[in-house]
Amino acid sequence: MSDDNDNTNWTMEIRSRSGWFDINLSELWRYRDLILLFVRRDFVAYYKQTILGPLWFLLQPLFTTVVFTIIFSRIAQIPTDGLPPFLFYMSGTVAWTYFASCMTQTSNTFITNAGIFGKVYFPRLVVPIAVVISNLIAFAIQFGLFLAFLCYFYLTGADIHPNGWLLLVPLLLVQMAALGLGMGILISSMTTKYRDLAFALGFGVQLWMYATPIVYPLSQIPAQWQWVFALNPMTAIIETFRYAFLGSGAIQPWVLGVSLTMTILILAVGIVMFSRVEKTFMDTI
Amino acid sequence: MSDVVIRVENLSKEYRLGTISHGTLKHDLQSGWAKFRGTEDPNARIGAVNREQLNNTNDRFCALKDVSFDVRQGEIVGIIGRTGKSTLLKIISRVTAPTSGTIKIRGRVASLLEVGTGFHPELTGRENVSLNGAILRIWGMMKEWITQDLISMKSHNIQ
Numbered sequence: 001m002s003d004d005n006d007n008t009n010w011t012m013e014i015r016s017r018s019g020w021f022d023i024n025l026s027e028l029w030r031y032r033d034l035i036l037l038f039v040r041r042d043f044v045a046y047y048k049q050t051i052l053g054p055l056w057f058l059l060q061p062l063f064t065t066v067v068f069t070i071i072f073s074r075i076a077q078i079p080t081d082g083l084p085p086f087l088f089y090m091s092g093t094v095a096w097t098y099f100a101s102c103m104t105q106t107s108n109t110f111i112t113n114a115g116i117f118g119k120v121y122f123p124r125l126v127v128p129i130a131v132v133i134s135n136l137i138a139f140a141i142q143f144g145l146f147l148a149f150l151c152y153f154y155l156t157g158a159d160i161h162p163n164g165w166l167l168l169v170p171l172l173l174v175q176m177a178a179l180g181l182g183m184g185i186l187i188s189s190m191t192t193k194y195r196d197l198a199f200a201l202g203f204g205v206q207l208w209m210y211a212t213p214i215v216y217p218l219s220q221i222p223a224q225w226q227w228v229f230a231l232n233p234m235t236a237i238i239e240t241f242r243y244a245f246l247g248s249g250a251i252q253p254w255v256l257g258v259s260l261t262m263t264i265l266i267l268a269v270g271i272v273m274f275s276r277v278e279k280t281f282m283d284t285i
Numbered sequence: 286m287s288d289v290v291i292r293v294e295n296l297s298k299e300y301r302l303g304t305i306s307h308g309t310l311k312h313d314l315q316s317g318w319a320k321f322r323g324t325e326d327p328n329a330r331i332g333a334v335n336r337e338q339l340n341n342t343n344d345r346f347c348a349l350k351d352v353s354f355d356v357r358q359g360e361i362v363g364i365i366g367r368t369g370k371s372t373l374l375k376i377i378s379r380v381t382a383p384t385s386g387t388i389k390i391r392g393r394v395a396s397l398l399e400v401g402t403g404f405h406p407e408l409t410g411r412e413n414v415s416l417n418g419a420i421l422r423i424w425g426m427m428k429e430w431i432t433q434d435l436i437s438m439k440s441h442n443i444q
Binding site: 009010011012013014015016031033034037038040041044045048049116117118119120121122279280282283 | 292300376377380381382383384385386387388390392393394396405407408415416419420
């Protein structure tokens with residue numbers, strides 16, 4: 001047997017798990033049809049066997065907003081920067097829901113898909129990316145609801161001022177997706193070893209929400225503690241989102257910079273960890 | 286030779302038994318702390334003197350050791366033996382990575398799934414078929430005849 005053409009014409013080469021940066025992102029593009037099929041599956045499977053169907057996407061933020069308005073505005077009387085409380089809470093809830101569902105639904109990638117991952121190869125990142133995209137559809141529906149209420153309040157003369165920051169909204173959306181995906185795949189990489197984290201996540205998300213200015217405005221936080229909030233990448237996203245549509249808030253550009261840097265960092269670490277774990281997790285799960 | 290479609294070279298796969306992790310963060314931290322202080326690992330198995338011994342070869346399981354072979358185009362190959370058969374197939378189909386060695390492949394690998402793996406009960410037959418086709422990267426070539434088959438099935442009222 002000759003070895004002259006040993007390194008030519010091989011479609012793929014399987015090697016041992018070598019470096020930390022053994023990442024193949026170009027492969028994801030080749031599997032884009034699979035991503036779309038998974039998006040469809042996730043979206044359809046979400047509301048199948050429910051009576052109200054896709055209506056649930058609207059009911060969730062609506063009820064949350066009503067409850068927040070009653071509890072935090074009427075009962076606890078937390079100020080909302082002079083904005084209509086209903087819009088104030090709804091803007092926060094809609095944006096937060098997208099981030100939180102991206103994170104929680106991607107955080108169990110390895111465990112819930114162990115069955116299919118153990119049978120066949122495809123780039124594992126396909127699954128969390130599909131989750132992020134299918135949640136984008138849910139977000140679009142909920143965002144539409146928010147816009148409808150925004151129009152209603154605007155036309156009835158409420159004190160809101162949509163402004164030029166609206167141009168940043170698509171970027172904020174990408175950032176939320178990146179942050180949710182980054183956190184989710186980071187957690188899923190760690191839960192193949194430690195299942196503990198999966199339990200912690202449930203109330204972790206809850207706590208994180210209260211650490212983010214969703215039920216209260218950032219302006220209510222004393223100046224000496226503002227930096228703590230700046231460390232939370234979601235603070236800048238929520239405040240900017242709210243400022244763009246409602247025209248009131250206390251966001252500073254440097255906080256947005258910190259948030260963006262942390263997002264990129266978390267996503268990068270997440271991808272590195274995920275790519276490392278995906279090669280051998282079937283042996284440990 | 287150019288008609289070799291799968292070349293396996295010095296392939297090994299080793300499993301470490303029981304020492305990868307205790308499964309919970311608490312036990313891992315305990316063991317790590319004990320190792321750091323040089324004291325006895327509270328989670329070590331009875332009889333094991335220390336963690337180094339746990340990591341010795343007798344706690345490793347070699348499913349594949351230095352396996353090399355070629356498969357040529359058109360050949361039908363069966364694998365028999367005591368251990369490592371499915372491990373080898375798992376490595377070829379990239380479900381898990383080898384410990385050392387390489388596999389070079391020309392063409393496409395499609396592992397035969399058990400019926401229903403990856404099927405979603407809420408999706409229609411057609412959707413499930415296209416999903417599985419996309420996973421196996423064979424959707425392109427089966428698209429036509431499967432679509433036709435499904436249409437003829439429909440016309441016979443078989444759901």
